[in-house]
Structure formats: C-alpha cells, structure tokens
Amino acid sequence: MSDITRDEVAHLAELARIDLSDAEISSLTDQLGQILQAVAQVNEVATPDVPATSHPIPLTNVFREDIPGETLTTEQVFGGAPDVEEHMFRVPSILGDAPATKQGE
C-alpha cells in the first residue's frame, strides 16, 4: 500500500520551489496517492527473482570516445543570458528567502 500525506506533498513542493495553495496541496495529495497506488500494483506481481529495472531500454555500455568536439561561441553562450559580466553569467544573490539547499557536490 502506497500513500502520501499532505505534509509530504507540502515538503516536496518546498524542495521543488513550487508555491502551492492549500486547495492545490489537497488535490495533488489525492492525485499522487492514486498514481502511487497504481504503480504499487507492480509489487503484487514482481517476485524476488525479477531484477529491478534500471532503464526501460535494454541497453548497456553506451560510451563516447574522449575526443573534444565543437564548443559554443561567446555569442551563442550568452545569447539567452539576462545578465553577463566579464564573460560570466551574472545571477542574483543566491542566499535569498528560500532556504539554501546547496549540497556537498
């Protein structure tokens, strides 16, 4: 049985930086709960000898040789940038209202 609580939905919304109203949290809790229950049916048919699926496409070892290719020009790199300074993207103050979630790399 998979279920999801309002608190979990609110937490996920915060992690994803999505501002949800109470009504939206309620309806999303219902909808996500149904999705989880639907997916949970897999557990009923999967036996321990069925390996977990890593990827829907049955491919492995897709590699690229270590050879440099074409890079973007300065114009292309900054074409869509709202603000540029010294050939770098200028971004607003990072530590703002939202809690910092910077990880350890």
Added chain:
Amino acid sequence: MSSLTMPFEKALELFEPVMGFEVHVELNTATKMFSWAPNEYGDEPNTNVTPLCLGLPGTLPVVNKQAVTSSIRLGLALGCHIAESCRFARKHYFYPDLPKAYQISQFDEPIASEGHVEIELETGEVFQIPIERAHMEEDAGKLTHLGGSGRIQGATASLVDYNRAGVPLVEIVTKPIEGTGALAPQVAREYVSTIRDMVKALGISDARMDQGSIRCDANISLRPRGATKLGTRTETKNINSLKSVERAIRYEIQRQAAILAAGGSIMQETRNWHEDSGRTTAGRPKSDADDYRYMPEPDLVPILTSRERVAELAQTVPESPVLRRRRLKQEWGFTELEFRDVVNGGLVDVVEHTVEAGASPAAARKWWTGEITRVANERGVEVETLQVTPADVAGLEALIEAGTITDRIARQVLAGVLDGEGTPQQVVDARQLAVVSDDSALLEAIDSALSSQPDVLAKIQSGKVQAAGAIIGAVMKAMHGQADAKRVRELILERASQS
C-alpha cells in the same frame, strides 16, 4: 558562535576523535564526463561549453569511456570491488553552479565499493583507512561572489563560469576512521597525501590541491573516551592544501572539545576552513538525510564491467604509494630525515625521474630540496610550476661531474634554466660559463697574481704550500669563478717550483 578552543592534549585526554573523508578527484580526461567540451583548467570563462553544459533543452549526456576506465583503475588502487553493474542517479538541488538543477552522480550503485588504503606516517605508524565507496559524478561550475566579503553570505550577486561544469570527478568516501587518537591530524594529512600520490601514479588526475583538482571535505566528531556511540559530526570544507587538512582537523578537535566539555552540544553543520586565521566558521546546517530527491538517471543506461576487463585494468595499477615510498627510500639510501624532506616537498616523482635520467640520488635530492625549492619559495609558487625538468637537473649534475662547470657556477646555470634560457648545456654555451680549462689562460692569471704578490710566492717556495690559497682566490676572481680550483692549485705549485 564561540571560538573557544581546548588545548589539544587535554582534548585528547577527554575525547576520542572519529574522522571521515570525502575526497573529490578531478580526472584529467580530454573532455568532460558527459559532453565533448574540453576539460581544461584555467581557460577563459565559459569557452569550454556545449549546450549540454548549459543544461539547454533537448540535450542528452553520453558517458566518457576514458573517465570510466580511470574510475575503475582508481577503484582497484583503492582495493575496492568493481561493480558488475552500476548506474547514474540525479541529485537535485537548486543552485546556479549546475544549470539543469541536478547533478549527475551515482547513489545506490557506485562503480567501486568496500576497499582500504594503507598509509604510513612519518613516524612509521601504519593505518588501514577503510573505504566505503568511490563513485563517478560531474563537477559543478565555478562561482565568484560579488559584494560582501567574497563569500556567498552577504553577496549581492554571483558570476558563473561553466568551464568546470561537467568535468569528471571521482568521489572517494571513507568509512568512519577510529582509533587514531592524538595522531588524527597526521592521519588525515597522510591519507589525502596518499590519495594524491595514488592518482598521480595512476596518471588520471593533475592532482593539484591548489587548483582544486583534489578537494577534501573532512568530517569529524568527538566522543567521550570509552564511549562507543558516535558523536555529532561537522563537515569542514574549503581545505586546499595538505597542511590545511592537518590544521583543520586539529582545530575542529580543539573547538568541539571546548563546547562538549562546557556541557554544550555540537551542531551538525558544514564548516568553512579559513587558511589565514587557521579556524573554521559555521557554514550551513546539515542533516543526515539532506533531501536531494535522488532518482535513477533516465538519460543514461547502466554500465556493465566484465571480470575480464577488471583483470585487464588491474594489470595497469602501479604499486601503492606506501610500498613505492618504502622501496625508493631503500634504493636511494636516504636517511629518515632526507627522505622526509623529499616526501613532504612532494618531490618523490621528480627525484625519481632525475635519478632515471642519470643523476645520483644524493645529487637529485640536493638540487630539488635545496636550490630549486628555495627558488620556488622565493617566488611563492609550487616547485612543479618552475621551468626546470628532471632531465635538466640530471644534465646540470653531468656538467659538474665532467668538470665543465663548478658547483658555484651550477647555481648560475640553474638560474638560467629557471629563466627559460634552455637546457643547462644551452645556458652554459650562451652565457659562456664553462670552466676555463685552457692552461695558458690560467697560467697567465697565475703569473699576474704571483708577480703582484711576491711575498706569497716566497712563502710557497719556502714550503708553506697553504699560502697558495691567496693566489687561488685571486685567480678564481680573475676567471670569474669559471676555473677548476684544484687545477689552479696544481699549476700554481708547478709555477712556483719553476721560478
């Protein structure tokens, strides 16, 4: 925030430190982990960038084969099991250093796990450092914070360079390291030093801590002596030299001990190391379950590594840093102190290559730990950035042995090499530094000196040969030092007996 500390010895009487390390190694592949953008340090900002590096819609990552090979070799050097099958995962966080809002890393299926690294302290103690895992991931871009103190706190804006975004990294994670006691700071330093030597020997990284190609996050906690439960840990970041690893651990032990002894508790948080003050300051709170919403990376397929491939790559793993040091120390016949100078200076490789190029171990050591290190310190740079190669040093030594130059002149020749004037032979030729081996030129100078100091000549003739020293000095001066003092002495005595 308190900056009180307890004396180190007292802290160790009361508490036992437990450490853990996350060492990030940047691989020196030609291209990035998932894109063909060049992997070059120090280029103009945002020049080594492809659409993938900018997280543009419609782009897809493709794994760099060489990066996987390097990771497997490193895993083997760490004594790890190489996974038959492993996969990548997305680690989500919002931060402008990676524009796609997640980092491609490995989570539940790392490529390497369960190993150990042997380290040996200068004082001879040996420790086995348990390795939990080594996994592949991509590096993030570089941020420059504007306004305030240059740190993220108080910054008004930040500038982003994506040249580093996507550079292949291997993150090596240890298990908790217990039982080091008061040796904890040295063990920390030696562990990172051993990893550095290991990746250098494997040839898979530039291994430059000062340039960030090896980075260390140090976790440490204290528990009362005799306790078994682990204390609350802090994670110190921004450590960019071996010396700092040692100092940061020592400082955190002293800081945490003062808080605990006063009845306080440690905040689980990251701490930033400050090289200048030798202290750490609070970073951000951290929980054991930081919520990164890890999920299998849907854009990449699993990597399978056959046992044949593992066996083949195992053949390419060089001897471990500890074994290599033991072997070289014996081969070179250095004393404990001499060898320590070489190791601490990070000069094992260059000394080895200089010996291979024909110099004696003693001469190689003398030049690298002496004059060359002195010049590097004077210029405030690392020895390896100087324009002198092991072949140059061997060449310099060969010129001395052949009698072409004297020890004193050799320093001038080295200075020429360091200033980019070419090989030692080229410097000797261009600056006309070769010893005057033409006896007639020497005799001319000797005659001149003898005739201007007839009293000395008389002394020499009366058997006081030590008086010849004054004439040798005058001749060497006239020859600007470019003469073999022994030959000059012979000629003086010869001349004195003739006149």
